[in-house]
Amino acid sequence: MELNFACKYPFTEEGKQAIKENNIQINDEITERGVKRIVDALNRVQRTANPVHISDQLIEIGSYGAARMMLAHLRNRYLSNKFAIAEAKKASSLMARETKENIKRLQNELGVVPGEFEGKVVVPLEVYVKFSPRSVDYRLINRNVKEGHVEVSRREVLRLMEEAVKMKVEDIGLFPNAPEIVKKYSVKLMKLVPKTAPSKMSFKEGENPPCIEKLLETAKKHENLGHQGRWTLAVYLINKGVPYEKILQIFSNFPDYDERVASYQIKHAINRGYTVPSCGMLLSYGLCIAECKIGNPLRWKTWKRKK
Amino acid sequence: MQDWESAEVENVEKEKVMILKNFSDYYKNAEIEVPAVEQREFGVGGFKKKIESRHMGFKTNGALKNYLVQDAPLYISHSIAYYKFPESTPMERKEWMGGDLIFDLDVHAGMFLTAEEIEHVKRDAIMLVEDFLEKDFGVSKKDVTLVFSGGRGFHIHVKTPRFRYLGGDERREIADYIAGAGLDYKKFFGKVDKYRMGGPKKSDWGYRGRFCRMVEKTLEENPSSIHRGLKKPEAKEKLLGCMDDGNWSKTPIKDIIERLEGAAKEMKLESVDVDTGVTIDTKRLIRVPNTLHGSTGLIAKKLDKLEGFEPYRDALAFGKEPIKIRAKQDLPEQEFANSTMEKIEKEEEKEVPKSYGIYLILKDAATLS
Structure with missing residues (x-):
């Protein structure tokens, strides 16, 4: 059960714990899967793998860690952002059919904990402005706001959670001494990155408002x-x-x-x-x-x- | 360190020496208390610029006070941010650890703030604190520090862990909300189902509730500005009924949303014109409360309440002893320090209370005679 949760949401504390407790070590199989995870993100292929076998589950969890190691080593913002969006979307589609109990666990982990105020579903204002997408419908000014609470629908809570996952996954630290295996597969990964991006934008400074x-x-x-x-x-x-x-x-x-x-x-x-x-x-x-x-x-x- | 009494400043014009001496004297007895002073970056300014050097730090409020007495800068500001290493440069090395949420309210005033301008900016500050910070954002009064800016308005510091780590974009959402920037009242309406149109109701929070109150007011004062038919009590009742339960299909006026544009514009009056640029800047420097403003000599005074506050009476740092000045321009009659200052003509020499004289000199409207 716990492993299943970590497998679906490897960015959580449970994910980290699973790696520790099961002593998951980086190896070719895991790193290869990590590369695939990133390439899938680039190609917008959404695979919500839900392996049943423990050994497969461990690889799946490890592949997330390996992918992050490679991204930390490469320090390529384009890849990191693409990866974060794909992971967040994947998590979001899983969360949409998640049990109440697991949703609560995720909400606590992500810091998006809705509450009830005057009979309405609300999130704290500071949480709302942090995780709401920058679109006109989500602008604070167009929302119901009272005493530090912002009214949201259940669907919108999920959207905020998706954004929180994205921000969590995006937050990749430095990785100065990457092991050889990470370096090797990073090279492999870069060969698979489409050449179209990123491109130059040659505008003179001050040319646009x-x-x-x-x-x-x-x-x-x-x-x-x-x-x-x-x-x-x-x-x-x-x-x-x-x-x-x-x-x-x-x-x-x-x-x-x-x-x-x-x-x-x-x-x-x-x-x-x-x-x-x-x-x-x-x-x-x-x-x-x-x-x-x-x-x-x-x-x-x-x-x-x-x- | 520069000492205003030392020989180095002998050549500085006597006017500047007089001002610096008075600033220094003020600081000897001033109550300067910056919360988490050791985590703040400081910037100071002089006769040329409001901020001439920054990246300064003080370990204690005592050290800050000593510096103020010794150096008597014309302006001193502290970062709204808390830093691990406030004196380090470049900025990234300071290691940002969050910051207060700040609002700057200003009026575009001339030589003196008029009574109306003071009332206007006070009204805005009260609305900001009571309607927005307390009612909408749930900020408790104890987390709000009200400060007269020493110039043309007020600074409002909000110190709560809830908002401490908000980034610039998030602070912009808050500032835009308060300023009513980009408010689109049409977004309040939407189809509930095939037949019913949903909309705001009186019990709604924030701008939706404000909008209903505006519509209600318009219905009372000038219903025909919305629609001619609304002069009839039963039509009016129907529209009021829409706002009871948010079912806007009750009114027979088909284009009611468009017709409420006028009321929506009035709603702008219920927002506060905060300087967004200040609020969104997480590394901003803001005048240290209870220090002097170098363009007026007034105290950037920390206030317990805004009601009854008069800057030219309650924010004076210097006494009434006379100093002789020569006016650089015609000066009108003006209330200052509980007295009426007489009109002064250009080039006229006159003895005036010190606080007024320093105000005029710093405003570049007079010189020391």
Whole structure:
């Protein structure tokens, strides 16, 4: 039972304990599986392996540890973020059909413990702002807030938990003296990484307003961006006359990039001739980060010249 | 260390010496108490800049006080953050260990804050503390420190472990919430099922509740601004009924959501214009409470309550003994230190109470004569 939990959620204390108690040592089989875990994340293949055999379970738990070792050794933010998103999504789909008892264990572990206040399901405000996705629906201003509680639905609690898993998995420390086996498989892993990413973004400094710079920065850091952010960035670049190929290249930096989807969306935006959302809209999306008061991000250059 | 009495400063204009001497005298008896002082970074400023050097640290409040008496900086700020090594550079080496949540409320004032400006910013500060921090965020009063900034507004320090480790993005959510930035009241509405439209109700929390109160107020004062038909009591009742249980299908007005735009705009009045840039900066330096503001000579005073506070009466650091000044510009009549300061014309020389004279000199509106 415990091993089963650790196998499904290797990022938990139970996961760590299982490695310790069962003396799981890094070996070729485990590391090979670790490489597969990362490659699956890159290719967006979701395998919610649920092995029954203890030996398989131990390998499964070990593979998570091995994958993290390789990521710590490589210090490649793109890979780490992709891995974190995939692990979080995997955990989320498992949590959706999890027992109440296990959900409670996970909530305690992740620090997303919902409570009840005035008959509503709530989470503490500080937990909410930490783990809520950066999308307009989750903006604090649009929520029911009272005495430090934010009302959430059961589904939203799961979403917060998913974000918490992502942040936990993303948090990879330094690993200065990696054992040979980790180094060997890291080389192997890098050979399997698609060459498309990450790409360069050659914009001159100060060419874009702060909000757009921040969106580009997110891409540069290979961090995920919510729907509104992505849409704003695409429409801005299109309206600025950046060619389709370059936009696609920029988008390839996002950890959950899917060429088919991204290319369809960018082409769609080009064909529809969308205009760039106003500063007011960006404010409501939570994307406005400065007080340039230019009305629309596209006016940045003219405004700067005048200044 | 610079000693304002030493020979080195002999050449400094007598005006600056006078100011520094008075600042130093003030610090001899001032109550300066920075919580977790040993974990804070300090920055000081002088006649040229508000922050001329930073990355300073003090092991104790006593050491800080000694420094203030000795050096009498015009400005001194401490980090809102707690650091393991506050004096280390670059910033990453300091090792951030969380920080207070800070709000900065300012008015754009001229030479003097007017009574209306003071009232306005006080009202905002009270609303921020009572409506937002206490009612919405559940912050207890004991965790809130109110400080007059020494200039044009107030600094509100929130010290609670709950918010200590929030990053910039998370603090922005909080600041935007208080400022009502990006509020979209249409998000309060949504279809419950095929026939029913759900929306905010009076018992709702936060902005939803505020929105209902605004609609209620508009219905009372000017119902036809929403819809002509709402002059009829029964139509009004129906709309009020929507806000009792959140079932907005009860009103026959089809485009009711769009029609409530006016009431939603009024809601902006219920938010507080905090400086988001200050709140989101987790490494910000903020004026040390009870120290002097170098652009006014007023005390950045820690306050128990805002009601009744008058900066030109309650935040004065210097006495009433007269000093002679020469005005660099026309100065209006002004209430200061419980008296009415007479009008002064440009180039006119006049004896004024020291606190007023220093205020004018630091504002670059007069020189020591």
